[in-house]
Amino acid sequence: MALYIKAAQAISPQDTFLKSELFEIVNSYDSVFECVLPSFKKYFSPIESRRSNKAIKMGYSCALETLAEANLESPDAIITGSGLGGVSDTEKLLNTMLQTQEGTLSPTPFIQSTHNIIGAMVAQNKKCHNYNVIYAHKTVSFEHALMDALMLEAESSAKEILAGGYDELTTENYNLKKIAGKYKKESCTTSDILHSDSDGSIAGEGSAFFVLSTENSENNVQVVDVATLSFENEIGNIENWIASFLSQNNLDISDIDNVMLGINGDAKGDACYYSLMGSYFNSCNYLYYKHLCGEYDTASTFALWMSNHILKNKSIPEFTVIKRNNSNINNILIYNQERGSNHALILIKASS
Amino acid sequence: MQNSKGHKRVFTTGMGIISAIGDNVEETFQSLMQKKSGLGKIEYLETVHKDSFVVGEVKKTDEELAALAGIDPQLEYPRSTLMLHIAAKQAILDAGLTTDEVENDTCLVIATNVGGMNKTEKYYMSPEENVDFIETHSCGYSTDVLSRNLHIKGYATTFNTACSSGATAIMHASRLLRNGKFKRAIVGGCDSLCKFSLNGFKSLMILDQEHCKPFDDNRVGINLGEGSAFVVLESEDSLKERNVNPIAEVTGYANTNDAFHATASSPNGEGAYLCMQRALKFAKLNPEDIDYLNVHGTATENNDLSEGMGIKRVFNGNPPLFSSTKCYTGHTTGAAGVVESVFSVLAIQNSVAYPNLQFETPMKEFDFAPLTELKTEISVNHVMTNSFGFGGNNTTLIFSKV
Numbered sequence: 001m002a003l004y005i006k007a008a009q010a011i012s013p014q015d016t017f018l019k020s021e022l023f024e025i026v027n028s029y030d031s032v033f034e035c036v037l038p039s040f041k042k043y044f045s046p047i048e049s050r051r052s053n054k055a056i057k058m059g060y061s062c063a064l065e066t067l068a069e070a071n072l073e074s075p076d077a078i079i080t081g082s083g084l085g086g087v088s089d090t091e092k093l094l095n096t097m098l099q100t101q102e103g104t105l106s107p108t109p110f111i112q113s114t115h116n117i118i119g120a121m122v123a124q125n126k127k128c129h130n131y132n133v134i135y136a137h138k139t140v141s142f143e144h145a146l147m148d149a150l151m152l153e154a155e156s157s158a159k160e161i162l163a164g165g166y167d168e169l170t171t172e173n174y175n176l177k178k179i180a181g182k183y184k185k186e187s188c189t190t191s192d193i194l195h196s197d198s199d200g201s202i203a204g205e206g207s208a209f210f211v212l213s214t215e216n217s218e219n220n221v222q223v224v225d226v227a228t229l230s231f232e233n234e235i236g237n238i239e240n241w242i243a244s245f246l247s248q249n250n251l252d253i254s255d256i257d258n259v260m261l262g263i264n265g266d267a268k269g270d271a272c273y274y275s276l277m278g279s280y281f282n283s284c285n286y287l288y289y290k291h292l293c294g295e296y297d298t299a300s301t302f303a304l305w306m307s308n309h310i311l312k313n314k315s316i317p318e319f320t321v322i323k324r325n326n327s328n329i330n331n332i333l334i335y336n337q338e339r340g341s342n343h344a345l346i347l348i349k350a351s352s
Numbered sequence: 353m354q355n356s357k358g359h360k361r362v363f364t365t366g367m368g369i370i371s372a373i374g375d376n377v378e379e380t381f382q383s384l385m386q387k388k389s390g391l392g393k394i395e396y397l398e399t400v401h402k403d404s405f406v407v408g409e410v411k412k413t414d415e416e417l418a419a420l421a422g423i424d425p426q427l428e429y430p431r432s433t434l435m436l437h438i439a440a441k442q443a444i445l446d447a448g449l450t451t452d453e454v455e456n457d458t459c460l461v462i463a464t465n466v467g468g469m470n471k472t473e474k475y476y477m478s479p480e481e482n483v484d485f486i487e488t489h490s491c492g493y494s495t496d497v498l499s500r501n502l503h504i505k506g507y508a509t510t511f512n513t514a515c516s517s518g519a520t521a522i523m524h525a526s527r528l529l530r531n532g533k534f535k536r537a538i539v540g541g542c543d544s545l546c547k548f549s550l551n552g553f554k555s556l557m558i559l560d561q562e563h564c565k566p567f568d569d570n571r572v573g574i575n576l577g578e579g580s581a582f583v584v585l586e587s588e589d590s591l592k593e594r595n596v597n598p599i600a601e602v603t604g605y606a607n608t609n610d611a612f613h614a615t616a617s618s619p620n621g622e623g624a625y626l627c628m629q630r631a632l633k634f635a636k637l638n639p640e641d642i643d644y645l646n647v648h649g650t651a652t653e654n655n656d657l658s659e660g661m662g663i664k665r666v667f668n669g670n671p672p673l674f675s676s677t678k679c680y681t682g683h684t685t686g687a688a689g690v691v692e693s694v695f696s697v698l699a700i701q702n703s704v705a706y707p708n709l710q711f712e713t714p715m716k717e718f719d720f721a722p723l724t725e726l727k728t729e730i731s732v733n734h735v736m737t738n739s740f741g742f743g744g745n746n747t748t749l750i751f752s753k754v
Binding site: 127151 | 399400401460464465472473476477479480483484486487490491492493495496499500504505506507508509510511512513514520524527528531533547548551552553554555556607608609610611612613614615622623626741742743744745
C-alpha cells in the first residue's frame, strides 16, 4: 500500500492559505520572510488569540483546515514536527524570569512554548485519542514525522494520518541567530539568494499540514519515501546515499525529473547543492523554494506543499526554476541539508 | 523467530543511567534496594528558590559531569548533553557493542523537553559573552552531538512529547527494529534541572515543597528531578549475530492522547486507560499477567487521580503491585520514560518491586494503594510502565522476562 496527499494547507510568506491554486505573484522580501497571516477569528476566540503565539495560530489553523479539506473528522494518527516549538513564549518566559529574578510567572507562556501543544489542541478539538507524537529534531523534524507516517501505514496501523510542521520567527530569535552567524548580517533579497557568496541564510517561518491517506480517489500525489542522514561532508558519499535511497525504490537518478533544493543563500551550506547540480543531478530540473518561504527548521513542509501543487497541476512555475534540463513533471525529489548535517530526502510522484 | 504478525522481536541488552540516586546502574539499583531517595534541597542549581523546593538533582557540578563523560569542560556543553553522554556510554559498554556495531545498522533515538536550557538561561541576557547557546538550545542539539561522537549517521532523531518523551522514544525505536529498519537502537532521554522548568512548573502551582507523595490522598505535587538514562535495543538477528543474551524483551507499547486539556488529565482517565489497554493488547497479555506496574505517579492531585481511574478500569479494580519511583529520583521529565524503563528492567532481572516512599494515606477514590514495602524474590515476568505528559500525551511500555 502507499500514502497519498489527500489534503494540504499552508501558511507562508506567500499567498497560500486556503488557496486551491498555486500563487502566481511572488511576494519578495529582504532578509526576513514573515508569513502572510490570515484572520484567525474562525479558530480562536479573542482571548485565545491574544494568548496564543504565532506558531500555535499558524499550526492549529492549518491542521484544522487540512482535516476539513479531507473531510476527515478524526485521523488515525497525528504526527507533528517543530524545531523550536512556540519560541516566542519561550522568550517571554525567559525574559520575564530573568528580568524579575525569578518572580511570579503566569503559567501561560510555559504551556504555550511546548512543542506538543498543537498536536494536543487538534486531538482535543477532534476528541482524537489516537497516536499523537512530536518530533523536535531541527531541520528533519517534519521528515521524521513523514517517515513515521509511512511506517504506521506499513504496520497497517493507520489509513488516514495528519502530518505537519510549524516554526515561527521572532525578532529576538532572528537577532540572536544573526549574532551566531546563522543568518546573514547584510541585506539579502529574494533575488540575491541564488549564488550568494556570503555565509548566513535568510530567515523564514510557516506551517503546513497534510492528510496522508491510503486511498487515492482523485489522482493524488504519492509520498513514495523519505530518508535522512545525520551528517556527511563528502560529496561522493552524499551521492552514494541518494543513489542508494533511489535504488531501494527501484529507481536511479535518471528516473528523477525534478530536484527541489533547500538553497537558502548560505554560501557555506549551499555549496553542496551547486556541486550536485553540476554533476549528479544534471539530468534533473533544478528547482528551489527557500527564496519563497525563507529558512526555518520545518521549511520542507512548504517544499512539499508547493511540490504537491506542481505535480497535481503538471506545471512548474518559472519562479521556482533555476534551470530546466528536461520537460517531465512526474516526480520531484526534495533535498535539504544544513551545512553537511541532517541531509533529508522526500520523494513524491504523480499518480497519472 | 518472528511474532505472529511477521514482525521482529525487540530485546534490551544494555542500560545506562545517571540520576539523583546514582551515577550508574549498579549504584542506582543499590539505592532502590536500600529505599534511599535522592530527593532533597537544591544544591547545584543557582536559583532564588533554593530553599523552597525539594528536587532530585544529580549530585555533580557541570565540571564533574564533564570529567565523568570524558568531555573537555572548555566546550561548555549544556548539563543535559553531558549527562546524555555519560548514560549512553554506560549502555553501550553494558551491551558490549563494538565500535563497528554502533556505527552500522544502529539508530539513535533521544528524548528531551528542555534541551540545553540551563546554558541558554545563563547567557540569554548577555549573548555577546557566549553565543554558543543559540546552537545548543534546541532539543535536537544534544542528539546531533552524540550522533557525531558515536559516528551514528543512519538515523538520529529527537522526541519532545512532554513528560512521555522518554517512553515515546523507546516505543519508536522498538518500531524501527520491529519493522526491520535497523538491527539496533541506542535510546535515551535526558533533562537537566533549570530555572526555566522550576519556575515554569511553579507557575502551575504543582510543585511540592516537601518530599512528594504519589498516590497519597494528601499529595501536593511534583518534585522535579534531572538525569539521563539509556537502553540498548536489539532485534533477534542482532542477538544471533553477536551471540549475546538479552536482559529483557520489549513486548508491548502504545501511545494515545487524552484529548481533554493542555495541562490536566481527564477525570475518568480515558487516555491512561486506552494507553494501558492498547499496550496489553499489543503484547497479547491479560491485565493479570502484569506483575509490577511502574506508574507515572507524579503526585499531582490531577495525574494520580486520572491515572488511578485508568488503572482501575484496565485492571478491573484489581491492579498489580505498583509504585511510583518518582519518590526516589523526582520527576525527570524528558528522561522519565527511560529512567523508569531501566527500573522496570531491573525489577525483572532481580525479581523485585519497589515501594513508594513517604506514603501514608490511600486515596479515597480507590480500593487499592501503592506498595509500601520492598518486595524481593517475587515472580516478575511482565512489567508495565506509564509515562503521561502535558497535552494528554500518553505512552505505556511493557517489558518482559526472556
